[in-house]
Amino acid sequence: MSSNTSRVKTIFRSKTSKALDKVEDPRDTLDDNYDQQVKLLHQVRRAVAEVATAKKRIELQGQEMGSRYQRLGSQAREALAQGREDLARAALERRALLENQVAKLQQQFSSLERQSSQLQERERVLTEQVGAFRIEKETIKATYTASEAQVKANEAVSGLSNTITEVGSSLDRARDRVAQMQARAAATDELLASGALTDLTAAPDADIERQLAAVSAKADVDRQLQALKDANPSAAAPASERGGSAADGWLGIGQGTPQP
Structure with missing residues (x-):
C-alpha cells in the first residue's frame, strides 16, 4: 500500500512540475514590459531632441530675418537722406514682406516651443514611471526567485523524507527476511540432528x-x-x-x- 502511495505521489509531482513549466515566468514578463517602456522613453527623448533641433533652426532663421529687417530699415532711412525716395520705398516694401514672413516664423517657433515643453514634461513623467517600475520589477523578481528557491528546497526535503521512509521500509523487510532465514536454518539443523531430514551429502547407510x-x-x-x-x-x-x-x-x- 505504501509503495503504491509513493508511486502516485511521484507521478503527481512529475505532472505538477510539467504543468508549472508551461506557466509563463513573471520575471520574463516584467523584463519584457520594462524593455517596452524603455523603448517608449527613448522614442520620446528622440522626439524632444528633434523638436529642439527644429526650434533652434527656426530661431536661427528668425535671427537672420531680424538682422535683414533692421538692415532694410537702415537702408530706407539712408535712401531718404540721399533724396532717393524710390529706393526708400522699395526697402520699406521688402521690409513689410519680411515682417509677414517673420510673423509666420514666430508662430511656428511658438508652436514648437509649446510642443517641446509638452514633450519634456512627458519625458520627465515617463522617466519617473520607468524608474519606479524598474524598482518594483526587481523587487517582485527577487521575491519570486526567493519563493521559487524555497519551493525547490521544500520539494527536495519532501523527496528526501520519502526516500528515507522507503529505505526504512526496505530495511525492515530485509531484517524480517534475515530473521526468517535464521529461524529456518536453526530448524533444519535440529531436523538434521534428529534424523527427520536426510543429509543428501552423507555417504550411503x-x-x-x-x-x-x-x-x-x-x-x-x-x-x-x-x-x-x-x-x-x-x-x-x-x-x-x-x-x-x-x-x-x-x-x-x-x-x-x-x-x-
Missing part, C-alpha cells in the same frame, strides 16, 4: 553407521563404569591405554589393540 557407533560408544562407557565399580584398575582402563610406554602410548589410542 551413514545413518546406520552413526547409530552403531553411538551404541558401541555407550557399551564401552558402560564397561568402563562397571570396571570402576568392581575396583579393578586394569579393567577400568580401555584396552588402547594398557601397555606401552608413555612416549609412544598415544599411538595406540583408539586402535583397539593392546600394546605389548
Whole structure:
C-alpha cells in the first residue's frame, strides 16, 4: 500500500512540475514590459531632441530675418537722406514682406516651443514611471526567485523524507527476511540432528553407521563404569591405554589393540 502511495505521489509531482513549466515566468514578463517602456522613453527623448533641433533652426532663421529687417530699415532711412525716395520705398516694401514672413516664423517657433515643453514634461513623467517600475520589477523578481528557491528546497526535503521512509521500509523487510532465514536454518539443523531430514551429502547407510557407533560408544562407557565399580584398575582402563610406554602410548589410542 505504501509503495503504491509513493508511486502516485511521484507521478503527481512529475505532472505538477510539467504543468508549472508551461506557466509563463513573471520575471520574463516584467523584463519584457520594462524593455517596452524603455523603448517608449527613448522614442520620446528622440522626439524632444528633434523638436529642439527644429526650434533652434527656426530661431536661427528668425535671427537672420531680424538682422535683414533692421538692415532694410537702415537702408530706407539712408535712401531718404540721399533724396532717393524710390529706393526708400522699395526697402520699406521688402521690409513689410519680411515682417509677414517673420510673423509666420514666430508662430511656428511658438508652436514648437509649446510642443517641446509638452514633450519634456512627458519625458520627465515617463522617466519617473520607468524608474519606479524598474524598482518594483526587481523587487517582485527577487521575491519570486526567493519563493521559487524555497519551493525547490521544500520539494527536495519532501523527496528526501520519502526516500528515507522507503529505505526504512526496505530495511525492515530485509531484517524480517534475515530473521526468517535464521529461524529456518536453526530448524533444519535440529531436523538434521534428529534424523527427520536426510543429509543428501552423507555417504550411503551413514545413518546406520552413526547409530552403531553411538551404541558401541555407550557399551564401552558402560564397561568402563562397571570396571570402576568392581575396583579393578586394569579393567577400568580401555584396552588402547594398557601397555606401552608413555612416549609412544598415544599411538595406540583408539586402535583397539593392546600394546605389548
